[in-house]
Amino acid sequence: MGLFSMTPKRAYNWYISLVAASCMVLYGYDASVYNAVLGSDNWLAYFNQPNDQLIGAVNTAYTVGAVVSGFFFGGPVADYFGRRFGMAAGAIFVIIATFMQTFAPRGSIGSFIAGRVFIGIGQGLALTAGSIYIGELAPVEIRGKIMSFWQMFYSVGSFIAYWISYSCAKRSQSLGEWDWKMVVIFQLMMPILIVAQVFFIPESPRWLVKKGKVDEARATLRRVRDTDQEVEDETLMIREALEFEKEAISSGYAALWKDRSVRKRLLLAFVINAGQQITGQGTLNTYSTLIYKRVFGSASTIALINALNATCGILFTANATWTVDRFGRKFLLIAGAIGMGFCMIIVAAVETSTPDLADGSKSHSVAVSIVFLLFLFIFFYKPSWGATIWIWTSEIFSMNVRAQAVGMASQTQNVANAIVQQFFPLFLTNCGFYAFYMFAGINFLLAAFVYWFIPETKQVSLEDMDSKFGGVNHVDKGGDLMGVEDSHHADMDHTMGDLSGKQPRVERKEVAV
Template identity: 75%
Template sequence: MPSSKLVYNWYISLVAASCMVLYGYDASVFNAVQGSKNWVAYFNKPNTQIIGAINTSYTVGAVVAGFFLGGPLADYAGRRVGMAVGAAFVIVATFMQTFSPRGNIACFIGGRVLIGIGQGLALTAGPIYIGELAPSAIRGQVMSFWQMFYSVGSFIAYWVNYACSKNVPKLGEWDWKMVVLFQLLMPIAIIAQVFFIPETPRWYIQHGNRIEDARRSLQRVRDTEEEVEAELLTIREAIEFEAEAISSGYSALWKDKSVRKRMYLCLILNAGQQVTGQGTLNTYSTIVYKKVFKSASTIALINALNATFGILFTLNATWTVDRFGRKFLFIVGAVGMAICMIVVATVETQTPTIDGAKSLSVGIAIVFLMFLFAFFYKPSWGATTWIFTSEIFSMNVRAQAVGMCSQTQNVANSIVQQFFPTFLKNEGFYAFYMFGGINVLLAVFVWFFIPETKKVSLEEIDTLFGGSNHVEKGAEIVNFDEKQARVHSVELDGENKPVTTTTEHRN
């Protein structure tokens, strides 16, 4: 039986992982509403360039928040505040989108920008929170739920959309408004819980050396006092070294050669996550399936089933990521996705079209291949990219680095999403050969450049990238200071008698 502390650690991690539900829902909701004739008519039949701009507007907000706001907010006010503020932005933006005046696409786009900002804040704070509180032995398993919750968001969005698509005559314009409005569910749940879970001990020590607060935080998630004190000392040593020997903030991302190397690797990995084809499929699968199927409800059902299986596929990361390692999953996932993309392109382009659609057998084959693509993507480039990004940076730069690297996903996604609708319209499924080639290149990149990080503590991971061991260096500084603090000095009391005193320099 797992201990009560371990169960509680899973609970607080899943509260933080709920931020990913925001991302998964929003990434899927616009894909879903594109299949609504009422939405298309409500906004005066937007063309492919407007469709691309709606997605780009979201990514602009997310990139600005992730690059420039998420890290400073999570560092200054805490990881919990970062998640809560992000959720609050999503609530406001949801109302803007749902109740946009008829034909006013600018208001809808404005809501998309605000949602992007909210998610940029929440998606920076969330993985940092999990990485800093989860024990290193299960950190990979816990972080795999981060990506799984993306699938949970898609699951909710697509099944709500499917239910609405079956009741269009009754709902009217609410067939798409209901789908958008359901996005309120998760940000409200996050705000209701986030301030009842502990702040991370690393944040407490970094801000005012609040050792007792950090100790109380650890006592809520560790089984023994020995574990608490050992981890507390490790954190103090690492932060001591980072404070005295290296700088913090955005400039530190480029000054330190080891950190700079990690930035390059993570920027490529996070951009690669989106150009595998998954980001495009999650946004435009409705348009893709329209080339194969005629029924809107059939397409909605396929999207809903894909999201459902996505949850199950992501669960594979919980038992593979710490067993086989991050690097293994990256390579196997990329090779599997490459094969799926090449085969699906070949199947669609080399089979005849009958009455404007493919035969049922061809359609089933394409859907199977798309599901198989998700099987390879979810536990590898889906979950493992977030795990790797959240664990490889030291405390002094973690918030800024995670924010910038994770939002590189949106930079890459916005570029692809802007041109993909037109690309697909002009080239059809030949476009998928591009994704096949990209995945092959990503597998080669990981083979040569990405080190294995499974079960390495956060404070000692720097050594994998040519950096100093922050724990050992910090211990040297702490031991030197304590020796200096314990030097006996002779003082005179009020009667000029010598008194020997010992002063503790630290708590």
């Protein structure tokens, strides 16, 4: 059953998933808003013309908050209080931080930086909980399609930020310092919408079972699954997997290193999540204004290009909705990395081999060709290393470590981003577009890494994922502990006992997974 064979319950599954995916709008808006304000002369004047190191430090401040939150708080908060609470808490931090940045005292860039730290903390909480929530509620056959909207909503955030920025840039003289404050304060819109909706959607059934609330988990699944058979099958599989993890492994951060299979997954997730940010996309998203200043002379032109880039980003990410479950995660990652690598080589060659005009910009034809190549880069990036990295990361971990592992793995994006972004302004100043040859080499190395080390996870249920990475099947082992004959399927007429009690003998029928 796909996107266009829609039942009422499947439609509701899409709705609650898109509420969770709205957390990514926070990320996309914020990543773009700082890039946007760098094009405002009023912002630069308001904070006394910060130098390259200070511009990098403002971006790094966000990263520090996000990394600390994602590594140490995102997982525990989502595990202890629930996925919905994690999303709401993150949104509230973003609301507070938005006011801190908008109304920072003149010349006090430290106050602006403090707001950036709070933004990072909020997003570390929200992104961890939101991505897990989607993975745990989505039916296996459309999990990739639904999760692709996670990355698309990043582009939606960028789209909103850049078009607001473009509108303000066209009126910068009349707006004065509000040409950048307007861009910042509009960041309130999405966290308010998240808080208004998140407690009206059901909690994750996997979190509910983990807390011993099996009946509530069944009630949640009945709202998003079409048949009672599906509900009973999934409830049983969740319980079996958790039973094995409780008896044989453990929860908490220590479990990430005890199981060789989990440890392998975590290390692979660290590499490809860091790789996402060093493809060159992180730099383009944060510093495209500085990059385009080397080829264009008009600030409003640059703002328009950024807005068009964000618009195309939404369209390009939509490609993931029909490719990720058809061609698989591995194919998209390899094809995307190779395509991005060639784009980086060509754009560097075009810029470095053409003459500058008197004002330091490029001729119209050269500037347009550079923009086209960078848009083509986004065409390859969005459905692959944009959307697919989040899909793969959110689905590979077992329940006992999922929140901690996803939080830590996703924040390696910010660790890598911080390292590159802190020094890229200086790199661009000293080396110009020769820096893009480095990104080209990185992309080709990432394609080779995926080919040799990343297994395909298309159409694999969350509870069966362990066997894909050399581990034991948690459902089968949990079924043995519970005395279940066919660990993957329940009889519709059978009423399961209490989670902690003995399991009565269950009659089974074979159904293809």
